[in-house]
């Protein structure tokens with residue numbers, strides 16, 4: 001019997017502070033070779049960020065298709081919001097611009113949707129039916145929503161008002177650092193956000209992702225939520241893996 005041909009794609013995760021990139025084996029979500037990371041020129045003009053993406057992708061040999069996870073609403077490859085990027089990004093056809101620059105096929109997807117795809121296919125949400133909500137706690141709060149295994153793209157729940165303030169202004173990982181919040185104070189904010197989200201969506205499972213969840217001991221036991229809570233299994237690689245998966249959508253994709 002012939003062995004199935006392995007498929008690979010490059011996943012690029014453009015975060016508020018760094019651009020992370022690696023080659024991904026689409027058959028098991030494993031990173032192949034080195035993982036690269038460079039700072040994100042978040043407030044620079046569109047061209048500078050595109051150039052940075054091209055530079056990091058060029059570190060990986062071959063002409064594999066590229067999946068771009070971007071910290072914005074992405075509709076059919078076009079950027080529609082820019083909460084933590086230069087506002088000039090709004091309206092830019094990211095997938096088309098990057099494909100021209102990289103001279104290959106590019107798929108663009110919201111960064112939290114990408115992390116969600118990875119956690120659903122290979123991580124903490126694998127095999128979970130019903131409503132699954134994934135939150136990325138980083139520069140902002142990203143959200144991915146799955147209903148019956150199908151991605152509902154771009155939910156933007158990080159901008160939900162929770163008792164008069166945006167969820168991501170309360171409980172993004174950046175806020176803990178910038179406001180020098182204790183674990184207790186930050187967990188209190190996150191619990192308010194979880195309570196509000198639960199009361200609106202009644203998810204069966206909430207998966208928490210982002211750098212701050214790499215070492216969850218200081219806060220995990222303090223979290224209170226009626227839904228089952230899990231920490232992402234792919235940790236800091238979820239965005240990269242999900243971006244790569246988005247180049248070969250099975251039945252759900254973001255762009």
Ligand code: BGC
Pocket residue numbers: 016070071072073081083084110111112136138139140141142143156158168
């Ligand atoms: C953006 C989202 C993004 C999230 C995480 C939010 O501010 O509006 O699109 O997914 O940050 O990067």
